[in-house]
Amino acid sequence: MLLATEFAKAGAEVTVVTETGGGHDYPFAVVRQPSVSKLLELGRQSDVIFQNNISLKTLLPLFLLFKPIFVTHHTWLTRSGGKTGWQDLLKRTVLRFCYNVTPSRALAEHLPVHAEVIGNPFEMESFLLLREMPKDRDIVFMGRLVSDKGCDLAIEALAQLKQMGLEPSFTVIGNGPDREKLEALALKLSVAQQVTFAGYLATQRAVEVARHKVLVVPSRWAEPFGLVALEGIAAGCAIVATSDGGLGEAVGDCGILVPNGDSNLLALALQSVLYDTEEREAMVARGPAHLRIHRPEYVAERYLEMFRTVTDVGLHKSALPGRSAC
Structure with a gap:
């Protein structure tokens, strides 16, 4: 509509x-x-x-x-x-x-x-109004909790970051049939303390996304586009996403891409974007120009x-x- x-x-x-x-x-x-x-x-x-x-x-x-x-x-x-x-x-x-x-x-x-x-x-104004919110959390995933969306790959990447001595917070927004499996995986990989399962957010989604420094889109399948990436960009997040399909076009120069299905490279990308403040802020600053055509x-x-x-x-x-x- x-x-x-x-x-x-x-x-x-x-x-x-x-x-x-x-x-x-x-x-x-x-x-x-x-x-x-x-x-x-x-x-x-x-x-x-x-x-x-x-x-x-x-x-x-x-x-x-x-x-x-x-x-x-x-x-x-x-x-x-x-x-x-x-x-x-x-x-x-x-x-x-x-x-x-x-x-x-x-x-x-x-x-x-x-x-x-x-x-x-997409209706970006509710996200744009929150761009300057303090970023008191690290990584956010937003999507249906099914295998194709790759949230498990993000949890595996989180475990690899922990082995490097890094323990960023991770918020999962959304519900789906794989939620229990993902919670069990976080426990198994000893990162459950870092992970918050926020469930489906009907009204506060933009506020929750805007609290984070990085939005991760770790899809296994080739996304035709990637509206969730635009929402993250509008909210002032840098993006780490997979490269197949049209997702890279949604990300543009506001994040970095990794091969689909590779949690090792996903971990390295998250490390780079999350802890290189200057580069991350440059990605975020390019957001408004990138969003103009949407x-x-x-x-x-x-x-x-x-x-x-x-x-x-x-x-x-x-x-x-x-x-x-x-």
């Missing part, structure tokens, strides 16, 4: 189509779980059809309208585990008849068609420019479908 709000602020008439429920008030029309006939009616009324993550269920009927269709991709076109299913093959085919956008060059290169790269927008108003204008180029109209009416719809 963030882009829809910015489109509306810019003067576009926006209708969001979504399969989700809910009853929030927005400065634009929201149509929930429409029938195919209703979907086609809305499409006919629009200058532009925009799908935020591809959904064949709603995309295929709208091809009947011969309207410009834009699709933004936020993840790889594969099944879980990296295999390519028939759905992915069909998506790759229909994308040839769409205008495609990705938040990272890595994702753009993954697609079988040309895609414009436009940064992911400001919602900037991202919305990039999209609107693209829409205008294709339609050559004033865009009095545009359809911005939700993530689970077209």
Whole structure:
């Protein structure tokens, strides 16, 4: 809904189509779980059809309208585990008849068609307001506690730092099925005293992140992008992250990258960033400039420019479908 709000602020008439429920008030029309006939009616009324993550269920009927269709991709076109299913093959085919956008060059290169790269927008103000908070803690991880996110690698790196005589604090924000395993691992490696499992934070997440000097993103899998890195940068953290996929583009020059799955190099990177104050502060200082292209108003204008180029109209009416719809 963030882009829809910015489109509306810019003067576009926006209708969001979504399969989700809910009853929030927005400065634009929201149509929930429409029938195919209703979907086609809305499409006919629009200058532009925009799908935020591809959904064949709603995309295929709208091809009947011969309207410009834009699709933004936020993840790889594969099944879980990296295999390519028939759905992915069909998506790759229909994308040839769409205008495609990705938040990272890595994702753009993954697609079988040309895609414009436009940064992911996010609401950064709550984080930016806290940039100057005293950094009274060392390392923070933020994410779902599952194997792919690599929190166990960060705990292993913590144990290696302890062997070097370094005992930084480590905060884990998030929940997931691996929490008990991670707590047991911290005990086994004798770093439990350094680790705080904060759980899911609904309201104080930005405050907690901003207390830390370094945010670690130790993902095992190739992240398509990395919004959590942007949040850390906005909060005044330096970033240590893995290099595969689009995560490096989210980090930019505001941190350092290490190979995926290597806790040894992760430990060395954390040591370097955490204890080289001058270099860490230089990374943090580069944050505001790096975040400029992810400001919602900037991202919305990039999209609107693209829409205008294709339609050559004033865009009095545009359809911005939700993530689970077209």
